[in-house]
Amino acid sequence: MVRHSSYIELSQSSLKKNINFIRKKIGSHPKISAVVKANAYGHGIPQIVQMLEKCGVDYFAVASASEAEEVFQNCSEKSRIMIMGILYDTDIEWAIENGIEFYVFDYNRFQIVKEKSKKIGKPAIVHIEVETGTNRTGMNWRDFKKAITFLKKNKELFTFQGVCTHLGGIENINNQFRIKPQIQKFNEAIKELRKKKFMPTYRHMACSAAALAYPETHYDLVRTGVVIYGFWPSPDTYHLHLQDSGKLKDSPLKRIISWKTNVMDIKDVKEGEFIGYGTAYQAYRNLRIAVIPVGYSNGYPRGLSGKGYVLLKGKKAPITGLINMNLFMIDITHIKDVQIGSEVVLLGKQGNNVISVSSFTNFTNLLNNEMLSRLPAAIPRKIVS
Numbered sequence: 001m002v003r004h005s006s007y008i009e010l011s012q013s014s015l016k017k018n019i020n021f022i023r024k025k026i027g028s029h030p031k032i033s034a035v036v037k038a039n040a041y042g043h044g045i046p047q048i049v050q051m052l053e054k055c056g057v058d059y060f061a062v063a064s065a066s067e068a069e070e071v072f073q074n075c076s077e078k079s080r081i082m083i084m085g086i087l088y089d090t091d092i093e094w095a096i097e098n099g100i101e102f103y104v105f106d107y108n109r110f111q112i113v114k115e116k117s118k119k120i121g122k123p124a125i126v127h128i129e130v131e132t133g134t135n136r137t138g139m140n141w142r143d144f145k146k147a148i149t150f151l152k153k154n155k156e157l158f159t160f161q162g163v164c165t166h167l168g169g170i171e172n173i174n175n176q177f178r179i180k181p182q183i184q185k186f187n188e189a190i191k192e193l194r195k196k197k198f199m200p201t202y203r204h205m206a207c208s209a210a211a212l213a214y215p216e217t218h219y220d221l222v223r224t225g226v227v228i229y230g231f232w233p234s235p236d237t238y239h240l241h242l243q244d245s246g247k248l249k250d251s252p253l254k255r256i257i258s259w260k261t262n263v264m265d266i267k268d269v270k271e272g273e274f275i276g277y278g279t280a281y282q283a284y285r286n287l288r289i290a291v292i293p294v295g296y297s298n299g300y301p302r303g304l305s306g307k308g309y310v311l312l313k314g315k316k317a318p319i320t321g322l323i324n325m326n327l328f329m330i331d332i333t334h335i336k337d338v339q340i341g342s343e344v345v346l347l348g349k350q351g352n353n354v355i356s357v358s359s360f361t362n363f364t365n366l367l368n369n370e371m372l373s374r375l376p377a378a379i380p381r382k383i384v385s
């Protein structure tokens, strides 16, 4: 096979550290469901699923049936998959047949699922998602009570795997006034289930920020996404961790992704000449530049035109001019021994320097998650130690 213009490396040992850190924060009881939606936050579902299983994770959460299918094709037989988001009626049979778990947030869904489950002769494995104040998906109180009665009556056709909800902005301390009422509402739902003597296997509400900072949200399972990949959900979450640990500085989370390519061409540009399209960059003196075979179509944000850096021979090389569709140029005048084929780090470490995701996102207003999840699935991913 021919080579792609760049490649991504994923560190198994860093992932292990992140999982250990989460486990330390949540204690021994709650199960970890790893959120691998959006191609595992851009890291790559096939590789991340395999790497997570090596760390003992056997429960995966996704946002759609098509993502569930990709996890299913790459996970071991005993691992579980949970669809938290979109599942069309036409895919319900597929989900039941393959033991894929899914949220039900619309009471009318149960009737359709019941028919399919009867037809297949296998129970559907469901989580009831209740509305607690986020006002995305989530069942209202009246339907929730009806749902309990319905599931109790149809026990042979349904496995009641979970009751759950999603918090609206626990990453940010400014939003905390929204959180307490949500926890209260969720506890009422649990009380109702206890009253009816009908408890599911898992009660769950916590995303990464809640898992790290709010023990009262842990229940039986946490759905952790961003923290698995080594990112703090927000500055607030990081500062809460520092407060808790009494440290001034701590970096227990490790980024697992690096993104690399190689120098494609090198040339000398005379003072006063323009580099690339238009007049975005004019050589302020005689310059030596290198051409990089990556552009915005490869997920490199165009907003970094004239602003970003890459690493070459362990040194920072600034971007000169615009990010093109498949190329951009960098100034290497100050770097010795660069050759065509020299390794270029777009994201990650080289020597004593590092290009972090936040250095991308500070310049472009992209969220970390946004920048990462836009990395094309076509870039090859390689697992490294």
Ligand SMILES: *Cc1c(COP(=O)(O)O)cnc(C)c1O
Pocket: 035, 037, 084, 166, 206, 207, 208, 209, 223, 224, 225, 226, 227, 233
């Ligand atoms: C994305 C998502 C999560 C994980 O969120 P992180 O902040 O990345 O941990 C958890 N639950 C639901 C319903 C989600 O959509």
